[in-house]
Amino acid sequence: MGSMIKIPTLSGEESFGVYVATPEGDATAAVIVIQEIFGVNAGIRAKCDYWASQGYLAVAPDLFWRINEGTDLDPDVEAEFNTALDLMGKFDQDQGVRDIEATIHAARDHLGGETRAKVGCVGYCLGGRLAFMTSSRTDIDVCVGYYGVGIDGLLGEKHAIAHPVMLHIPTADGFVPPETQAAMHEGLDDHAKVTLHDYEGLDHGFATEFGNRRDDEAATLADGRTAEFFKEHLG
Template sequence: MGEMKPIKTLSGDGEFPCYVAAPEGIATAAIIVIQEIFGVNKGIKAKCDSWAKAGYMAIAPDLFWRVNEATNLDADVEEEFQVALDLMGKFDQDQGIRDIEAAIHFARDAVIGGKVGCVGYCLGGRLAFMTAARTDINASVGYYGVGIDGLLGEKNAIAHEVMLHIPTADGFVPADAQAAMHEGLNDHPRVTLHDYAGLDHGFAAEFGARRDETAATLADSRTAEFFKEYLG
């Protein structure tokens, strides 16, 4: 359904690739789909296609474009998992937020007068939280975001609604980090947290061994209702 398209950087002096999926009719809102460490792979593209079928314009920026061309990795292949970790170590997250902001600008032009949200997974879940704090995004969702407990100092900058999906047995987000997230965010008027008891990181992946069908369906339904409410 979608295709790779170039989008101008925030500074306007370059371009980077994004997977863009448009609905059959006129999109009145857009969703930025923020990748895991595995790049804009078939799972991220499938999520974009799903949002397009629901009537949104969906855009997945290739955030690793400065460190690797066309990253497309499989979480279930150990060698590719290690490549992903290496790319993550080279990735500039602050620059990544600026690229996400460029995608937001692109989306706002594409859905004139419409709202723009974002949804991210793993690294993308962390970046979704950062996007909520650092940009004018209208709504943000993060799935199993890593290291959000270290970003709580930015919570007062969050102006629009945020939803976070937290699997309680996440091997990358230990119990103390989860507790800090709840302590720091439970009383935030714009933030909603959902726990998924006994589940591990990656439970909502579109493909592969990590997926838990029941929990993924529940989380995705919550996300869909969230965007319906806040993106219109």
């Protein structure tokens, strides 16, 4: 089990909350878990706990802190789902990436050492989109996105991707239509740093830890691919 702590923004003028889970032994790399629109809820905290059990320092920043600090919503409760959609509409994604960058710095500071510690990220839904943005706007070492939304509109940034990226794409995603998926493949299939995996007939949210959206078989497959990707690129 982890706990919430505060870390500084890039400017150092403010601070915000992050959930941190630490492994039993010394961590040599970190994984940043990027939230869905439901905040740092039980599912995101469970994912952090899992990555800590695999030997990584795991950190989930509260990216909605400027508009609703401590967001913790259940997607299977209609009223909470609607609250999440409202928060999404108010969220500044560019600022969110800067907060992820601050989290990268904090993770490296925590890991210490004489060499630059490796940090990866994995994001879901909104977090999948932010993971893609992080890959092109920061020096993070590896990024993974699950059912990221609107990535077709970010393809103009693909030239800036310098480190490995993996995207998990459910083909029946109600929030990512077929034409968007086609654009992602057309724009990224030949990118040397990007790997795409399709999941036939699966919908958005299939790899959530809890709730109605989860598909155990597909989640296990995707999470296994992510684990191998991190092992290859984070050590």
